[in-house]
Amino acid sequence: MKKNTEKEDAxxxxxxxxxxxxxxxxxxxxxSKRLAKDENPVxxxxxxxxxxxxxxxxxxxxxxxxxxxxxxxxxxxKESKRKxxxxxxxxxxxxxxxxxxxxxxxxxxxxxxxxTFQTGILVHDDIIDNAELRRGKETxxxxxxxxxTNADIRMVAADEPGHLSDSVAICAGDFxxxxxxxxxxxxxxxxxxLGSLISYFSEVVLDTIRGxxxxxxxxxxxxxxxxxxxxxxxxxxxxxxxxxKTAGYSVVGPLHLGMLLxxxxxxxxxxxxAVAMELGVAYQIMDDILGIFADEKELGKDVGSDxxxxxQTILYMYVRTRRPEHLPELLEYYGKPAGYEELSxxxxxxxxxxxxxxxxxxxxxxxxxxxxxxxxxxxxAAEDKAILRGFICYCRGRKY
Numbered sequence: 001m002k003k004n005t006e007k008e009d010a011x012x013x014x015x016x017x018x019x020x021x022x023x024x025x026x027x028x029x030x031x032s033k034r035l036a037k038d039e040n041p042v043x044x045x046x047x048x049x050x051x052x053x054x055x056x057x058x059x060x061x062x063x064x065x066x067x068x069x070x071x072x073x074x075x076x077x078k079e080s081k082r083k084x085x086x087x088x089x090x091x092x093x094x095x096x097x098x099x100x101x102x103x104x105x106x107x108x109x110x111x112x113x114x115x116t117f118q119t120g121i122l123v124h125d126d127i128i129d130n131a132e133l134r135r136g137k138e139t140x141x142x143x144x145x146x147x148x149t150n151a152d153i154r155m156v157a158a159d160e161p162g163h164l165s166d167s168v169a170i171c172a173g174d175f176x177x178x179x180x181x182x183x184x185x186x187x188x189x190x191x192x193x194l195g196s197l198i199s200y201f202s203e204v205v206l207d208t209i210r211g212x213x214x215x216x217x218x219x220x221x222x223x224x225x226x227x228x229x230x231x232x233x234x235x236x237x238x239x240x241x242x243x244x245k246t247a248g249y250s251v252v253g254p255l256h257l258g259m260l261l262x263x264x265x266x267x268x269x270x271x272x273x274a275v276a277m278e279l280g281v282a283y284q285i286m287d288d289i290l291g292i293f294a295d296e297k298e299l300g301k302d303v304g305s306d307x308x309x310x311x312q313t314i315l316y317m318y319v320r321t322r323r324p325e326h327l328p329e330l331l332e333y334y335g336k337p338a339g340y341e342e343l344s345x346x347x348x349x350x351x352x353x354x355x356x357x358x359x360x361x362x363x364x365x366x367x368x369x370x371x372x373x374x375x376x377x378x379x380x381a382a383e384d385k386a387i388l389r390g391f392i393c394y395c396r397g398r399k400y
Contacts, residue, residue, distance in 0.1 A: 006393060012383065013390025020063045020104075024111055028055060031112050035179065049143040050172045054119045056135045061118055061254045062111035067387060068258020068272075069107035074381030075268055107258055109187035110197070113180040114254055117201075120176030121208060121249070127166050127173075128216060129309055141169035177205065188261070196260050204253035211245025219310045219335075231321040238317045239281075246287065247280025268379050275373045275388070282366035283395050285359055288313040292347060293356075304343040310335035314362065318355040326353040367396055 036051035038044055125131075126139040133139065138146070145165035148155075155161060184201060188194050218237050222230040255276050259269050291306040292315065306313055316334065319326050330349050333342045350356045374380075374388055 006389075009386045009390040010393050011390070012386040013388075013394060016067070016387045016390075017063055017394075020066045020111075021059055023105060024059050024062050024066075024108060024115070027108055028059075028112055028115065031116060031183075035116070035176070045147045046140065046144050046168050046172045047175075049140045050119065050123065050176060052137060053122065053134060053140055054116060054176070056137065057115065057118070059111075059115055061250060062115045064251065064254035064391075065111035065114050065258040066104055066107045067384070067391075068255035068260075068264075069110075069262040070104055070258070071255070071272065071380060071384045071388075072259040072262025072264035072268070073104075074384045075264060075379045076262070078379065078381050107261055110184060110257060110261055111254075113183040113187070114201075114257065116176050116183065117180035117205065118249070120173040120180070121212075123169050123173035123176065125212065127169055128212070129305055131305060139169075140172055141165045144168050191261070193260055193263070197257060200253075200257060200260060204249050204257075207244045208249045211241050211243075211248070215241050215245060215312070218312050222312075234312060234317050235321060238312055238314055241312070242281045242284040242314075243277065246284035247277050250283060251280035252276040271373075271377055271379070275370050275377070278366045278370035278373065279392060279395060282363045282370065285314055285363040285366065286395065288315055289356070289359055289363075292343070292350065304338040304346075307334055307338035307342065307346055308336065314359045315350050315355045318358045319349065319353050322358070323353040323355070367392060 032051040032054045035054055036044075036048045038047050122134055123140045126134055127141050131139050132142050142165070145161050148161045148165065155164070181198065181201070184197055185194070188197060191197070214237055218234070218241075222234060225233065252273050255272055256269055259272065288306065288311075291311070291313070292304065305311075316330070319330050326349055330346065330353075333346050333349075336342070338346070370392055371389070374385065374392070377385070380388070
């Protein structure tokens with residue numbers, strides 16, 4: 001019975017995702033065209049790179065914005081039906097109950113703005129990580145560096161291609177972030193919730209940046225502490241990075257924004273935030289596992305980059321704080337350029353130390369808590385709850 005329900009939930013999610021994806025992908029072409037176009041040809045190479053990166057993503061966050069909007073409308077319709085049933089029971093009136101037939105495409109511009117914001121954050125993230133691939137394509141800073149080489153552009157004494165391409169890409173990322181804000185402001189100018197949308201969106205951006213700062217600074221600042229202090233702070237900070245950098249902007253933020261647009265109550269949004277936070281943390285733990293154990297072609301970005309970047313993941317944290325006897329061997333590879341042999345060695349250490357098993361257990365705990373919290377929510381329409389359960393199944397099924 002449970003397997004049948006899971007299949008039905010998976011079908012409900014896939015059908016909703018495909019419908020929203022097709023609609024957003026069609027509209028995103030216009031957004032990317034706007035990102036690419038500039039009256040000054042000097043800016044064309046980087047803006048074209050930005051526009052290309054903006055295309056080709058899974059648009060999961062955009063889908064979640066639309067889903068949040070749908071959930072808010074569904075909850076309102078469910079409450080209206082409940083009140084009408086009570087009124088009908090009192091009066092004997094058998095009038096037909098209202099159906100939720102609202103056009104979900106009203107949330108599309110908000111969804112696309114969130115996707116544009118993500119593109120900007122990815123541009124910055126790729127510079128920080130010195131990444132070469134994103135969404136299976138050359139990253140914006142690498143692409144512009146290649147443009148400099150192909151055009152045989154002469155550098156001035158105070159500059160060099162790497163610094164220039166990073167500088168240009170930082171500006172491109174900024175451009176995408178503020179284009180997202182402008183889009184929300186223009187598209188929802190007459191919306192009563194506009195102030196709340198901009199305010200909450202800004203919170204998501206700020207939390208994402210805080211998480212990125214913590215991610216970048218943590219391995220170095222830990223060196224200033226005793227081992228005991230460093231271990232305690234490491235565990236706390238890894239959890240905080242997961243909440244800020246991934247859960248907040250990948251799951252909680254998009255759903256919450258959509259619900260805001262749909263007029264959901266504060267209680268409803270907070271209840272779903274709790275579900276989304278558990279799911280987002282599980283998603284990031286999965287990402288950390290994929291970052292070491294995935295196939296690069298499937299992942300669409302560099303596998304093993306967490307090693308060279310000395311990422312403070314749950315896998316590394318477990319070895320350092322729970323299995324320190326494996327730490328000296330791990331540090332022979334961790335924080336250094338990672339080729340095939342180094343990646344294989346790190347995989348073995350994470351497996352033999354129990355770090356991989358621990359990460360999987362924590363991930364499953366988060367998935368389970370997300371399911372339990374979701375099942376307790378009474379305001380959700382049955383269809384929307386099924387889509388959310390299907391999304392959890394999708395996240396659980398990512399391959400590594």
